[in-house]
Structure formats: structure tokens, C-alpha cells
Amino acid sequence: MEFSVNHPILFALVGVIIAVVLGQSVYFLVKACRRAKQLGIASSTVKKTISSAAVFTVAPAIGILIGVIALSKALGLALPWMRLSVIGSITYENVAATNVLNAAEVSSGATITDPSLYVTVLWVMTLGIAAGLVLVPFVTKKLQSGMSKIGMKDKKWGEIFNNSMFLGMVSAFLGYVFCDVSDVFSGKTAGLIPVCVMAVSAVVMAICGLLSKKLNAHWLEDYALPASLIVGMASAIPFTAWLG
Amino acid sequence: MKQKQALSYMDSVHRDGRLWGILVAILIISFPVAVSLIFSAVPQWGVLVDGLIATAPMYWAVGIVEIFTYVPMLGAGGTYLSFVTGNISNLKLPCAIDAMERAKVKASSEEGEVISTIAIAVSSIVTTLVIIIGVICIVPLSPILDHPALTPAFDMILPALFGGLAVVFISKNLKLSVAPVLLMLILFISIPALNAGTVGIMVPVGVVFTVAVARVMYKKGWL
Numbered sequence: 449m450e451f452s453v454n455h456p457i458l459f460a461l462v463g464v465i466i467a468v469v470l471g472q473s474v475y476f477l478v479k480a481c482r483r484a485k486q487l488g489i490a491s492s493t494v495k496k497t498i499s500s501a502a503v504f505t506v507a508p509a510i511g512i513l514i515g516v517i518a519l520s521k522a523l524g525l526a527l528p529w530m531r532l533s534v535i536g537s538i539t540y541e542n543v544a545a546t547n548v549l550n551a552a553e554v555s556s557g558a559t560i561t562d563p564s565l566y567v568t569v570l571w572v573m574t575l576g577i578a579a580g581l582v583l584v585p586f587v588t589k590k591l592q593s594g595m596s597k598i599g600m601k602d603k604k605w606g607e608i609f610n611n612s613m614f615l616g617m618v619s620a621f622l623g624y625v626f627c628d629v630s631d632v633f634s635g636k637t638a639g640l641i642p643v644c645v646m647a648v649s650a651v652v653m654a655i656c657g658l659l660s661k662k663l664n665a666h667w668l669e670d671y672a673l674p675a676s677l678i679v680g681m682a683s684a685i686p687f688t689a690w691l692g
Numbered sequence: 693m694k695q696k697q698a699l700s701y702m703d704s705v706h707r708d709g710r711l712w713g714i715l716v717a718i719l720i721i722s723f724p725v726a727v728s729l730i731f732s733a734v735p736q737w738g739v740l741v742d743g744l745i746a747t748a749p750m751y752w753a754v755g756i757v758e759i760f761t762y763v764p765m766l767g768a769g770g771t772y773l774s775f776v777t778g779n780i781s782n783l784k785l786p787c788a789i790d791a792m793e794r795a796k797v798k799a800s801s802e803e804g805e806v807i808s809t810i811a812i813a814v815s816s817i818v819t820t821l822v823i824i825i826g827v828i829c830i831v832p833l834s835p836i837l838d839h840p841a842l843t844p845a846f847d848m849i850l851p852a853l854f855g856g857l858a859v860v861f862i863s864k865n866l867k868l869s870v871a872p873v874l875l876m877l878i879l880f881i882s883i884p885a886l887n888a889g890t891v892g893i894m895v896p897v898g899v900v901f902t903v904a905v906a907r908v909m910y911k912k913g914w915l
Contacts, residue, residue, distance in 0.1 A: 451731045461726055465719050469776055470820050472712045476769050477813035479708070480806045483701050487803055489795070497791045497807055501814040504790065508783045508853070509822035511846045514837050516823060517830065529827050533820050534720065535778045544747045551742035563733035568740045570724040576747035579755025580775035581720065584763070585713035588771050589706045591763045599800040605907075608915055610799045611865055612906040613765050614789055616872055616899030617781065618861045621854040623876025623898075624891040630881055641844070642851035649855025657859070673790045673856050680852025681845040688844035 451563035453524025462530040469534050496670050504674040507681060512538065519545065522560060523569065531573055535581055544573045622646070637691040644687045649680030701802070702768060705809075709772030716776050754892055761896040765789075765799065769809030777816040781895060782850060786857055787815045793860055850888070868909060872902040 449457070484494050515538030519528035523545060531541045548569045549555070560566045599606030625646045628639030656672035659665060728734065762780055763771045766788060774784040791811035797803040826833055836842070862869045876898055880886045886894060909915045 449731055451733065457730055458727070461723060465716075465723065466820060466824070468719060469716060470817065472716065472776060473773055473813045473816040473820070475708070475712070476705075476773055476809055477817070479705070480769055480809035480813065483802075484806045484810065486701075487806060489797075489803060489806065493795050493807075494810060497795060497810050498814050500794065501787050501791055501811040502818045504787055505783065505815040505818040506822065508779070508849055509819040510826075510837065511849050512779060512783075512819060513823050513826035513833075514846050516826065517834055517837060520830075525827055525830060529823060530723070532778070533823050534716070534776060537779050537782065540751060544743070544751070547746040548739060548743035551739045551746070552736060563727075563731040564736050565739070567724055567728050567731070567733045568735040568743065570727060571735050571740055572743035572747055574720060574724055576744055577751045577755070578717075578720075579752045580759060581713070581717045583756065583759055584771060584775040585710040585717075587759060588709065588763055588768060591760065592702075592706075592768050592771075595764045595800065605910055606800050607798060608868075608906050608910055609903060610765075611861075612868065612902040613761075613899050614799075615861050615865050615869055616902035617761075617765070617785070617895050618854060618858050619869065619872035619876045619902065620891060620894040620898035621781075621850060622858055622873055623880035623894065624886070624888065625851045625854065626877055627880040627887050642848060645848045646851040646855035646858070649852045650859045653856035653859040669794055673786070676856030676859075677849075677852050680855055681848055684844040684848035684852070685841065692844070 451561070451566065453560055453566060454526065458524070458526035459529075462526045465530055466533050500670045500674065503671060504677065507674075507677055515541075518542070521557060522549065523566075524559070527566075527570065527573075536573070536577060540577050541573060544576050545569055548572045638688075641684060641687045641691050644691070645680050645684045648683040649676040652676040652679045702805070705768045705772070705805075709768060713772055713776060757896045758892070761899050766812070767799065767805040767808040769805060770812040773809070773812050773816055777819065779819070781892065782853065783819065784812050784815055786853055787811045789857065790860075850891075867914060868902070868906055871905045872898055875901060 449455075481494060485491070512532050516525070516528045516532050518538070519532070519541060528541070532538065548565075552565055552568070554560070554565065560569070598609055625642045628636075629643060631637075631639040653672055653676040656668050656675060660668040660672070758780065759775070762774070762785060765785060766774050766780070770784070770788050774780045777784070788808040788811045791807050792799055792804050795803070795807045797807050799808065826837075837846075862873070876894065879894070906915065
């Protein structure tokens with residue numbers, strides 16, 4: 449069969465994998481909704497969780513789609529479609545593909561026409577970025593039961609422990625926002641763009657929180673994070689024009 | 693009786709998560725095999741080895757650290773879904789954290805487990821659907837999404853996302869947040885190697901440091 453990076457059979461194979469992964473998400477969604485009912489969680493809470501998660505996801509999902517488009521120039525659409533719908537993130541996948549193309553001394557901007565090179569890229573992506581996929585089914589239960597034991601031993605410490613983990617992650621990303629700030633001293637102001645965007649997002653979040661309390665408009669809380677995300681992202685356009 | 697039910701739900705989540713995870717892993721590993729057979733293509737072994745040497749050690753190390761960092765935060769159902777559908781730190785975990793905050797449930801409770809799973813499942817479904825629509829409409833969408841005017845907005849997803857989340861978490865844990873935020877600011881500003889590409893490695897550093905600081909503060913009665 450003659451090879452093409454956009455051969456219909458590649459889309460058919462990828463379609464099967466994505467259908468299975470979609471099936472997994474639907475299965476767990478139904479299972480968790482049923483359990484929520486048994487636990488007495490209000491159906492309005494479940495509905496709000498679903499609608500807010502859906503709204504929140506759209507903008508980052510479009511960002512992932514842009515990653516698919518970027519990788520499709522060299523790899524066609526089918527492979528990036530699968531890798532970024534399942535497992536991957538654009539940074540990991542891009543590095544893996546570039547490493548193979550560099551090793552083969554092929555330009556990363558050119559479309560792959562050699563099936564053996566395509567299969568090589570495919571294997572490196574599959575085997576190189578597989579730790580989570582391979583290990584999670586075997587270690588999750590042990591890790592989760594370890595967490596439960598902490599909570600059972602000392603309830604207050606269990607809660608602080610959980611909060612600390614979230615806070616640790618948030619603080620790492622806050623640090624990242626400031627990573628290019630010192631460039632200002634060499635006259636480059638672009639490093640301030642992420643700081644300004646983060647500040648706008650934080651202000652929107654704080655305003656939503658205050659308004660929901662003052663006006664008793666609790667629906668605002670449900671969409672505060674998506675709103676801060678969208679307004680923050682939109683503010684990047686004028687900030688980049690100004691500081692970029 | 694309730695306790696027995698709760699236990700059986702968690703056990704069934706682990707059983708189902710393992711089965712789905714193993715099924716997806718088999719499918720993903722079968723994909724290159726199928727492509728090789730269909731197009732009668734053999735990998736370029738030298739390039740494959742070079743590519744794996746350049747890719748696998750770092751991403752396996754990062755992957756293992758990510759498992760130990762994210763599994764306790766995601767809950768069981770959320771973990772099985774997130775490690776299959778990817779984009780954990782930039783999408784699935786913030787989505788789950790936000791959902792648990794709004795539903796006022798604790799991550800360590802079964803209610804937290806359920807809400808986190810619902811949020812991550814919905815996020816995974818929406819992401820998959822958005823990408824499917826994008827792939828179908830690639831021709832008309834590419835010029836819009838690739839437009840230079842929009843590029844800055846999509847380059848700034850992480851600052852826009854964590855600005856909002858920071859308000860929620862710092863306002864809730866003001867005393868505890870001082871040390872980790874200061875440490876991360878100092879590290880990221882002073883070490884040039886720390887950037888968008890390496891922030892994932894710093895997440896476990898931030899988590900371990902914050903838990904250690906929290907333990908000391910808790911023991912001293914400051915929390």
C-alpha cells in the first residue's frame with residue numbers, strides 16, 4: 449500500500465483508539481454520576497460541575513488543537529490527532545518528533561514521505577512517552593491507599609497535606625510566570641507579558657468572588673475560573689502588542 | 693453498610709481503571725505495529741535508538757515523578773482518565789481542583805473522588821470533541837487559529853489559568869503559601885534553565901517543599 453501521512457487507513461486506526469478513550473471517559477462519567485446520587489450529592493451540584501468543566505475546557509482544548517495543526521505539517525493529521533487526544537502534550541510530542549527527525553537529519557518542517565521514518569517517529573513517541581500509561585494501572589491503588597491512611601491517622605493533617613500538594617503545584621507555575629522577568633534589565637519587556645496576564649486573570653477571579661458574595665450570585669463562582677482564563681488569554685493580545 | 697458500599701465503589705474504580713488502562717496501552721502499542729504491517733515499513737533502527745536515547749530517559753523520569761505527584765491530587769478515577777488523556781497540569785488537574793472547590797468537597801473524601809472524576813471525564817470528552825471538530829474542519833480553521841493576532845492568547849494559557857487558581861489557593865492558605873511562592877519565584881527568576889520546558893520538573897519540587905513546610909508549621913501549631 450502506498451504511504452501517505454494522511455492515508456485514510458491511519459485515520460481509521462486512530463479513530464478506533466480515540467473512540468475507545470472516549471468510551472472510557474463516558475464510562476467513568478456515568479459511574480461517578482451514579483455514585484454521586486448514592487452519596488446524596490445534589491444533582492444541581494453535579495450539573496454545575498459538568499457545565500463548568502465543559503466551559504472551562506474549551507479554550508485549553510483549542511490550544512491543544514493548535515498543537516495538532518503545528519505537528520501536522522511534518523506528521524500529517526492522524527498521528528498528532530491521536531497523540532494529543534491521548535496521553536500527550538504538545539511540548540513532549542514535539543520534542544520526541546524533533547529528536548527523531550534530527551537523528552534522521554530531516555528538516556522538521558518537511559512532510560514525512562518515507563514510511564520507515566514515519567514508523568520510527570511513531571515508535572519513539574509511543575515508547576519514549578509511556579511511563580504513565582504503563583505504570584498507572586499498577587501503582588495507583590497503592591498510592592491512593594497510602595493517601596487514605598494519612599487522612600485516617602490525623603484528619604486535620606490529611607486536609608493540610610492535600611492543600612499543600614495543590615499549593616505546591618500552583619506555586620511552581622507562579623514561579624514559571626516570572627521566569628523571564630529579569631530580561632527587563634537588558635531592555636526586553638516581553639518577560640512581563642505572562643506576569644501581566646496572570647495579574648489580569650487573578651483580578652477577574654477576585655472580582656467574581658467578591659461579586660458572588662456581595663450580590664449573592666453564586667452562579668458567578670461556577671464560571672469564575674473559565675472567565676478568568678478567557679479574559680486573561682484575551683489580555684495577552686494587547687499586552688504583547690505593547691510589551692512584546 | 694455505607695462504609696462497605698464506599699469500599700466497593702473504590703475497588704470497582706481501581707478494577708475498571710486497570711482494565712481500561714491496559715486496553716488503551718495495548719491499543720496504543722499496537723498502532724505502530726499495525727502501521728508497520730500495513731505499509732510494509734520497518735523502523736530505521738539507528739534513528740530509533742538515537743531518538744529513544746534523546747527522549748525516553750528524560751520523559752520516563754518525568755513520567756514517574758508525575759505519577760507520584762499527581763495521583764494523590766487527582767483521585768483514583770481522575771488518575772485513570774488523566775494519564776490516558778494527558779494534559780494533566782495544564783487542564784485536567786486545574787479543572788478537578790476548581791470543581792472540588794466549588795462543590796465544597798475535600799479531595800480526600802469519596803465525594804471529592806466523585807466530583808473530581810466527573811470534572812476530568814467531562815474535560816476529556818470536551819477536549820476530544822473539540823479536536824475531532826478541529827480535525828474535520830482543519831481547512832477553514834487553520835488560517836483562523838494560526839492567525840498571528842491570536843497567537844499571544846494561546847501562548848499565555850498557563851499564566852491565565854494559574855492567575856485565577858492562585859487567588860483561590862493563596863487566599864485560602866495565606867500563611868502556608870508564603871514560603872513555597874517565595875522559593876519558586878527566587879528559583880525561576882535566578883536560574884535561566886527554569887522555563888516553560890522545565891516547569892513540569894519543578895512541580896514535584898514545589899509539592900515536596902510545601903508539604904515539608906506545612907508539616908513543620910502544623911507541628912508548631914501555626915496552621
